[in-house]
Amino acid sequence: MLGCAMKIVIPGGTGQIGNLLARALLARGDEVVVVSRGGTSAARVVNWDGRGLGAWAAEVDGADVVINLAGRSVNCRYTAANMRDMMNSRVDSTRAVGRAIEAARRPPRVWLQMSTATIYAHRFDAPNDELTGCIGGEESGVPAYWAYSIEIARAWEGAQEEARTPATRKVALRAAMTMSPDRGGIFDVLLGLTRKGLGGSVAGGTQFVSWIHEGDFVQAVARLIEDARLSGAFNLCAPEPLPYREFMAALRAAAGVRIGLPATRWMVEIGAFVLRTDTELLLKSRYVVPRRLLDAGFEFQFPSWPAAARDLVMRHAQPIGRHQPR
Numbered sequence: 001m002l003g004c005a006m007k008i009v010i011p012g013g014t015g016q017i018g019n020l021l022a023r024a025l026l027a028r029g030d031e032v033v034v035v036s037r038g039g040t041s042a043a044r045v046v047n048w049d050g051r052g053l054g055a056w057a058a059e060v061d062g063a064d065v066v067i068n069l070a071g072r073s074v075n076c077r078y079t080a081a082n083m084r085d086m087m088n089s090r091v092d093s094t095r096a097v098g099r100a101i102e103a104a105r106r107p108p109r110v111w112l113q114m115s116t117a118t119i120y121a122h123r124f125d126a127p128n129d130e131l132t133g134c135i136g137g138e139e140s141g142v143p144a145y146w147a148y149s150i151e152i153a154r155a156w157e158g159a160q161e162e163a164r165t166p167a168t169r170k171v172a173l174r175a176a177m178t179m180s181p182d183r184g185g186i187f188d189v190l191l192g193l194t195r196k197g198l199g200g201s202v203a204g205g206t207q208f209v210s211w212i213h214e215g216d217f218v219q220a221v222a223r224l225i226e227d228a229r230l231s232g233a234f235n236l237c238a239p240e241p242l243p244y245r246e247f248m249a250a251l252r253a254a255a256g257v258r259i260g261l262p263a264t265r266w267m268v269e270i271g272a273f274v275l276r277t278d279t280e281l282l283l284k285s286r287y288v289v290p291r292r293l294l295d296a297g298f299e300f301q302f303p304s305w306p307a308a309a310r311d312l313v314m315r316h317a318q319p320i321g322r323h324q325p326r
Contacts, residue, residue, distance in 0.1 A: 130292045200260035202263045
């Protein structure tokens with residue numbers, strides 16, 4: 001982490017990622033301002049509509065860092081309407097942030113823009129890194145609508161690239177699933193299923209899972225803020241992705257659960273319909289590695305999932321509010 005306090009503005013910062021970043025940044029003494037259409041945060045919150053300039057843009061002028069996390073949650077049914085909302089919420093908010101930086105008399109020195117590891121192809125044969133990885137959208141044997149998730153990711157990153165902000169360094173965060181013990185997050189959901197005996201393989205379990213421990217996510221963000229040499233796309237994920245069946249076996253071991261019932265593809269389809277979510281989140285093979293972070297010398301505290309799972313299970317049992325990244 002940096003040694004001097006900064007002003008950091010986080011549009012879309014009332015979700016899981018925004019809350020864990022706000023807690024960590026406030027704990028080190030930074031001034032944190034969350035820009036949101038609703039929700040709560042430990043940081044100061046100002047309102048916006050996610051599309052246009054307004055009073056919130058004054059917070060960007062003179063800030064040191066902007067971390068834009070805004071965008072509709074992907075945890076929903078992938079209907080045409082919902083996918084349009086996912087696209088528009090990401091692109092419109094990113095363009096609004098870009099315009100605020102363009103208009104600033106004292107623009108921030110770095111703009112970290114959330115993206116997603118879903119931008120890469122569904123594959124099993126080799127990992128995707130930032131330099132040689134395959135961008136998805138043309139894979140065979142997968143549902144046609146999966147390609148729209150790639151279009152969203154490309155448009156999201158494109159909106160940042162198009163912004164005319166020559167004084168502000170740009171970084172795109174191609175983030176994998178961020179694992180934290182916070183209630184309502186992806187780890188909380190997976191642990192709950194595991195403790196119900198439902199933490200087995202899904203559709204054979206050969207699809208890869210890319211993930212990152214919350215502590216490594218926070219430290220990676222700090223490194224990308226402080227190192228002026230780093231720009232462009234970075235994969236925020238642990239260096240050891242693993243097949244889903246191994247991922248869940250390690251979680252069962254960490255939780256002390258012996259049984260994990262497997263689920264077939266049709267069972268997953270039914271479950272996703274009932275939970276109002278989409279099967280892509282479980283069935284797509286996200287085989288992603290953080291080559292650029294490793295090349296920059298970043299050291300992961302939790303490079304492997306079994307150790308990360310043990311830490312998260314232990315901390316999940318702590319009272320809410322004490323889940324500080326280690």
